Amino acid sequence: MANSVLRSLRWRATISMALFLIAIAIAIRSVNYEVTREILVRDIDTQLWTRLDAFKTRHQFAPETLLGPDLALPELALPDVRTASDLKPSIAMRLLIPSAVSGRPFPWFAGAWREDGSLLAALRLPDDVAQGEPWREPLETIRTTPDGNARLAICRGSDGTVLLVGTPLAPLAQAMREVLWFYMWTVALAIPPMALAMWWILSRMMLPLSRISRTAARIAAGDFAARIDLAEADSELVGMATTLNLMLDRLEKIRTSQAQFNADVAHEILNPIHGILLQADLAQQRPRTTDELGRTIEHCRALALRIQKLSEALLALSKAESAADGPLEWLDLEPIVEEAATQVEELAQAREVTIEVDSQSILVVGNADLLHQVFVNLLANAIEYSPVGGRVEIVMARAAGRVVVRVTDHGEGIPADRAEQVFERFFREDPSRVTATGGHGLGLAICRSIMRGHGGDVIWHPTPGGGATFEVHFSVDNVAADRAPLNGL
Numbered sequence: 001m002a003n004s005v006l007r008s009l010r011w012r013a014t015i016s017m018a019l020f021l022i023a024i025a026i027a028i029r030s031v032n033y034e035v036t037r038e039i040l041v042r043d044i045d046t047q048l049w050t051r052l053d054a055f056k057t058r059h060q061f062a063p064e065t066l067l068g069p070d071l072a073l074p075e076l077a078l079p080d081v082r083t084a085s086d087l088k089p090s091i092a093m094r095l096l097i098p099s100a101v102s103g104r105p106f107p108w109f110a111g112a113w114r115e116d117g118s119l120l121a122a123l124r125l126p127d128d129v130a131q132g133e134p135w136r137e138p139l140e141t142i143r144t145t146p147d148g149n150a151r152l153a154i155c156r157g158s159d160g161t162v163l164l165v166g167t168p169l170a171p172l173a174q175a176m177r178e179v180l181w182f183y184m185w186t187v188a189l190a191i192p193p194m195a196l197a198m199w200w201i202l203s204r205m206m207l208p209l210s211r212i213s214r215t216a217a218r219i220a221a222g223d224f225a226a227r228i229d230l231a232e233a234d235s236e237l238v239g240m241a242t243t244l245n246l247m248l249d250r251l252e253k254i255r256t257s258q259a260q261f262n263a264d265v266a267h268e269i270l271n272p273i274h275g276i277l278l279q280a281d282l283a284q285q286r287p288r289t290t291d292e293l294g295r296t297i298e299h300c301r302a303l304a305l306r307i308q309k310l311s312e313a314l315l316a317l318s319k320a321e322s323a324a325d326g327p328l329e330w331l332d333l334e335p336i337v338e339e340a341a342t343q344v345e346e347l348a349q350a351r352e353v354t355i356e357v358d359s360q361s362i363l364v365v366g367n368a369d370l371l372h373q374v375f376v377n378l379l380a381n382a383i384e385y386s387p388v389g390g391r392v393e394i395v396m397a398r399a400a401g402r403v404v405v406r407v408t409d410h411g412e413g414i415p416a417d418r419a420e421q422v423f424e425r426f427f428r429e430d431p432s433r434v435t436a437t438g439g440h441g442l443g444l445a446i447c448r449s450i451m452r453g454h455g456g457d458v459i460w461h462p463t464p465g466g467g468a469t470f471e472v473h474f475s476v477d478n479v480a481a482d483r484a485p486l487n488g489l
Contacts, residue, residue: 009206010199010202010203010206013202014199014202017198018191018194018195018198021194022187022191029187033176033179033180033183036176036179037172037176040172040175040176041151041172044151044167044172045142045153047106047167048108048142048151048152048166049142049153051108051153052153052154052163055112055163056155056157056163059112059157059158059161059163060158063158106167107167107168108165108166108167109123109124109125109166109167109168110122110123110124110125110166111123111129111164112157112162112163112164113162113164115159120161126150126168128149129145129150129152129164129166139155139156140154140155140156141153142154148169149168150166150167150168150169151167151169152164153165211228211229212241212244215227215228219248224252224255225252227245227249228241228244230242269310272303272304273303275300275303276300276303276304279296279299279300279303280300282296283296327367328365328366328367328454329365329366329367330363330364331364331365331366331368331371332363333359333363333371333396333403333405334360334362334396336368336372336375337357337359337375337394337396338359339372340372340376340379341375341379341394343376344376344383347380347383348383351383351386352388353383353386353388353389353390353391353392354390354391355383355392355393356391356392356393357394358393358394358395358396359394359396362396362398362479363479364403364474365454365477366454366474370450370453371450371454373446373447374446374450374458375407375472377444377447378447378470378472379392379394379407381443381444382407382409382411382468382470385409385411385412386409386410386411387410387411390409390410391409392408393407393408394406394407398479400476401476402473402475402476402479403473403474403479404471404472404473404474405471406470406471406472407469407470407472408467408468408469408470409463409468410463411466411467411468413463413467413468414460414462422444422460423444423445423448423458423460424445444458447470447472451472454474454475455474455475456472456473456474458470458471458472458473459471459473
């Protein structure tokens with residue numbers, strides 16, 4: 001149970017907010033407690049000083065009334081303010097300090113001493129005060145006794161006498177206990193409704209999260225078109241909801257693309273397999289001559305090579321998509337480009353296409369094998385779509401801190417509205433062309449995946465006069481400064 005509570009965001013927030021509010025309430029009540037005590041003490045001091053003033057006046061103008069073991073007149077000042085005032089205590093005051101509104105008179109005592117310290121007169125004077133030599137300095141002050149049981153107001157009278165008026169502090173202590181008890185039970189009483197209110201507020205605040213959770217459940221159940229309703233989302237959650245919807249759109253696109261890719265892979269593999277099975281069935285239907293069997297075997301071998309090439313392309317695509325996680329190092333781009341041109345030279349000669357290479361030593365960050373595959377694929381693609389006797393150019397250049405390698409052909413070109421489609425998997429501008437170099441329709445997709453894994457890209461541009469130009473871009477961060485030494489790798 002405790003673990004489930006701690007794992008609940010709503011419970012943790014409610015408990016945290018409740019503890020925070022309780023701490024604030026305790027701090028406020030502590031300050032209020034001290035202020036209330038100070039107000040009550042000041043009220044006591046005011047009444048003591050007033051009674052001391054009356055006591056001093058009587059001693060000055062009627063000293064004979066002070067003779068005797070007790071003061072002749074029991075009262076030396078006006079009645080207690082609380083009993084004389086017509087202002088009735090409020091309900092809040094009655095709840096806060098019941099003893100302060102009980103109607104009992106202000107408890108006080110008085111005493112007078114001669115210069116030799118002998119007691120001249122006393123009124124309800126406690127023994128501990130009478131024996132404690134209160135006439136000692138300082139005079140003309142209001143102070144608390146050392147034991148904290150009484151508050152005393154002392155002044156000097158005529159003929160060197162000392163006059164004292166005091167009050168016991170037990171009623172003050174009782175009043176402060178009542179204040180403390182009031183604070184404690186009101187805070188305790190407020191905790192349950194406060195916690196329930198916070199629980200309800202948090203529940204209302206979490207309704208959008210509940211809607212998001214229900215949307216996620218619908219998606220998990222197979223409703224891949226479900227999205228978070230932005231019209232009902234709070235302004236604070238619109239950004240998150242928008243981001244989640246974009247993520248879901250992207251995941252849906254990836255899911256659809258993956259499903260289409262799987263279907264395309266199955267189709268591309270099944271076609272040559274069906275062809276092989278068809279040739280095998282035809283060969284078994286009747287006896288075949290040696291030449292016929294040779295042609296059948298050759299046909300099956302060609303179909304098997306298509307499967308091999310497709311499998312190699314799929315492996316290359318998988319490797320390209322994980323290139324960002326693999327090790328990259330500084331390398332010279334010039335030998336990679338020249339080696340790629342050499343590798344496709346035989347294909348170019350077969351189509352009587354000339355390859356013109358304009359390379360230079362430039363250091364980039366990358367994977368040599370993957371970059372080699374990029375240029376082989378682009379050159380093979382350019383040769384494939386070049387006219388017989390045509391020309392393919394590969395040029396390396398710097399532009400605004402970047403490195404750009406352009407592979408240009410002068411063939412039929414690509415319609416502008418289909419430029420981005422050529423980078424899709426299994427796309428063929430001319431489906432009738434199926435060759436060992438690019439007939440599977442994965443070459444350009446592999447090139448773009450590799451370059452994006454290197455922080456760059458492959459971009460298509462039309463060649464002036466006809467044809468296609470593919471630019472391989474390397475980002476500024478992955479290119480060394482001009483004329484960087486190769487031995488600094």
